[in-house]
Amino acid sequence: xxxxxxxxAAIVYINRTGSVPTDGxxxxxxxxxxxxxxxxxxxxxxxxxxxxxxxxNIIALQPSSGFCAELATATTIxxxxxxxxxxxxxxxxxxxxxxxxxVQNIKSIKFQTLKGIAAAWLITIPVSAALSAAIFSIAKxxxx
Numbered sequence: 181x182x183x184x185x186x187x188x189a190a191i192v193y194i195n196r197t198g199s200v201p202t203d204g205x206x207x208x209x210x211x212x213x214x215x216x217x218x219x220x221x222x223x224x225x226x227x228x229x230x231x232x233x234x235x236x237n238i239i240a241l242q243p244s245s246g247f248c249a250e251l252a253t254a255t256t257i258x259x260x261x262x263x264x265x266x267x268x269x270x271x272x273x274x275x276x277x278x279x280x281x282x283v284q285n286i287k288s289i290k291f292q293t294l295k296g297i298a299a300a301w302l303i304t305i306p307v308s309a310a311l312s313a314a315i316f317s318i319a320k321x322x323x324x
Contacts, residue, residue, distance in 0.1 A: 230270070249280050
Protein backbone atom coordinates (compact mmCIF):
# COMPACT_ATOMS: atom_id res chain seq x y z
CA UNK A 181 0.00 0.00 0.00
CA UNK A 182 2.78 2.39 0.84
CA UNK A 183 4.24 2.01 -2.66
CA UNK A 184 0.90 3.05 -4.17
CA UNK A 185 0.81 6.45 -2.45
CA UNK A 186 3.09 8.29 -4.90
CA UNK A 187 1.21 7.10 -8.01
CA UNK A 188 -2.12 7.85 -6.32
CA ALA A 189 -0.93 11.36 -5.41
CA ALA A 190 0.19 11.92 -9.01
CA ILE A 191 -3.14 10.67 -10.36
CA VAL A 192 -5.09 12.95 -8.01
CA TYR A 193 -2.88 15.90 -8.97
CA ILE A 194 -3.33 15.25 -12.69
CA ASN A 195 -7.07 14.79 -12.25
CA ARG A 196 -7.37 18.10 -10.35
CA THR A 197 -5.04 20.25 -12.47
CA GLY A 198 -5.07 18.58 -15.87
CA SER A 199 -1.27 18.67 -16.02
CA VAL A 200 1.59 16.36 -15.13
CA PRO A 201 3.59 17.52 -12.09
CA THR A 202 7.16 18.52 -12.91
CA ASP A 203 8.17 19.76 -9.45
CA GLY A 204 7.24 18.60 -5.98
CA UNK A 205 3.54 18.41 -5.18
CA UNK A 206 1.61 18.72 -1.97
CA UNK A 207 0.04 15.39 -1.09
CA UNK A 208 -3.48 15.70 0.33
CA UNK A 209 -3.90 14.56 3.91
CA UNK A 210 -6.47 11.91 2.99
CA UNK A 211 -3.89 10.17 0.75
CA UNK A 212 -1.36 10.12 3.59
CA UNK A 213 -3.99 8.70 5.96
CA UNK A 214 -4.96 6.06 3.39
CA UNK A 215 -1.29 5.10 2.93
CA UNK A 216 -0.69 4.93 6.68
CA UNK A 217 -3.79 2.79 7.16
CA UNK A 218 -2.63 0.48 4.38
CA UNK A 219 0.81 0.06 5.91
CA UNK A 220 -0.63 -0.57 9.37
CA UNK A 221 -3.16 -3.03 7.94
CA UNK A 222 -0.45 -4.88 6.04
CA UNK A 223 1.72 -5.09 9.12
CA UNK A 224 -1.22 -6.31 11.19
CA UNK A 225 -2.07 -9.06 8.71
CA UNK A 226 1.37 -10.16 7.41
CA UNK A 227 3.95 -8.43 9.60
CA UNK A 228 4.51 -11.24 12.08
CA UNK A 229 4.88 -13.81 9.29
CA UNK A 230 7.30 -11.65 7.31
CA UNK A 231 9.37 -10.89 10.40
CA UNK A 232 9.49 -14.58 11.33
CA UNK A 233 10.45 -15.59 7.78
CA UNK A 234 13.28 -13.07 7.49
CA UNK A 235 14.43 -13.18 11.12
CA UNK A 236 14.17 -16.91 11.83
CA ASN A 237 13.51 -18.97 8.70
CA ILE A 238 16.52 -17.97 6.59
CA ILE A 239 19.08 -18.21 9.40
CA ALA A 240 18.79 -17.86 13.15
CA LEU A 241 19.60 -14.21 13.82
CA GLN A 242 21.10 -12.92 17.04
CA PRO A 243 20.68 -9.26 18.03
CA SER A 244 24.14 -8.32 16.77
CA SER A 245 23.75 -10.09 13.43
CA GLY A 246 20.25 -8.64 13.05
CA PHE A 247 21.68 -5.16 13.65
CA CYS A 248 24.33 -5.75 10.98
CA ALA A 249 21.72 -6.95 8.47
CA GLU A 250 19.55 -3.87 9.21
CA LEU A 251 22.54 -1.53 8.91
CA ALA A 252 23.54 -3.11 5.59
CA THR A 253 19.94 -2.80 4.37
CA ALA A 254 19.71 0.86 5.35
CA THR A 255 23.05 1.60 3.68
CA THR A 256 21.98 -0.20 0.50
CA ILE A 257 18.67 1.70 0.38
CA UNK A 258 20.36 5.07 0.98
CA UNK A 259 23.01 4.51 -1.70
CA UNK A 260 20.54 3.15 -4.24
CA UNK A 261 18.11 6.00 -3.57
CA UNK A 262 20.91 8.53 -3.96
CA UNK A 263 21.75 6.95 -7.33
CA UNK A 264 18.08 7.01 -8.34
CA UNK A 265 17.77 3.23 -8.45
CA UNK A 266 14.45 1.59 -7.59
CA UNK A 267 14.98 -0.73 -4.64
CA UNK A 268 12.95 -2.82 -2.24
CA UNK A 269 13.67 -2.69 1.47
CA UNK A 270 12.51 -6.26 1.99
CA UNK A 271 14.68 -7.54 -0.87
CA UNK A 272 17.70 -5.71 0.54
CA UNK A 273 17.01 -7.09 4.02
CA UNK A 274 16.82 -10.66 2.70
CA UNK A 275 20.18 -10.03 1.02
CA UNK A 276 21.59 -8.69 4.29
CA UNK A 277 20.42 -11.74 6.22
CA UNK A 278 21.85 -14.09 3.59
CA UNK A 279 25.14 -12.16 3.82
CA UNK A 280 25.24 -12.81 7.56
CA UNK A 281 24.57 -16.49 6.86
CA UNK A 282 27.42 -16.63 4.35
CA VAL A 283 29.84 -15.23 6.92
CA GLN A 284 28.59 -17.33 9.86
CA ASN A 285 28.12 -20.68 8.15
CA ILE A 286 26.77 -21.25 4.65
CA LYS A 287 25.24 -24.53 5.86
CA SER A 288 23.05 -22.57 8.29
CA ILE A 289 21.18 -20.88 5.43
CA LYS A 290 17.79 -22.47 4.82
CA PHE A 291 17.75 -22.50 1.03
CA GLN A 292 14.21 -23.89 0.95
CA THR A 293 12.99 -20.62 2.48
CA LEU A 294 15.03 -18.63 -0.07
CA LYS A 295 13.46 -20.65 -2.90
CA GLY A 296 10.01 -19.71 -1.64
CA ILE A 297 10.96 -16.04 -1.36
CA ALA A 298 12.48 -16.03 -4.86
CA ALA A 299 9.41 -17.75 -6.29
CA ALA A 300 7.17 -15.14 -4.68
CA TRP A 301 9.29 -12.35 -6.16
CA LEU A 302 9.14 -13.91 -9.63
CA ILE A 303 5.40 -14.55 -9.43
CA THR A 304 4.56 -10.99 -8.40
CA ILE A 305 5.81 -9.49 -11.68
CA PRO A 306 3.44 -11.28 -14.09
CA VAL A 307 0.56 -11.23 -11.59
CA SER A 308 0.98 -7.48 -11.05
CA ALA A 309 1.22 -6.95 -14.81
CA ALA A 310 -1.99 -8.91 -15.41
CA LEU A 311 -3.84 -7.11 -12.60
CA SER A 312 -2.73 -3.67 -13.75
CA ALA A 313 -3.79 -4.48 -17.33
CA ALA A 314 -7.20 -5.66 -16.10
CA ILE A 315 -7.71 -2.65 -13.83
CA PHE A 316 -6.65 -0.24 -16.58
CA SER A 317 -8.92 -1.94 -19.12
CA ILE A 318 -11.89 -1.67 -16.76
CA ALA A 319 -11.08 1.96 -15.94
CA LYS A 320 -10.71 2.74 -19.63
CA UNK A 321 -14.13 1.27 -20.38
CA UNK A 322 -15.79 3.04 -17.44
CA UNK A 323 -14.12 6.45 -17.58
CA UNK A 324 -12.83 7.13 -21.08
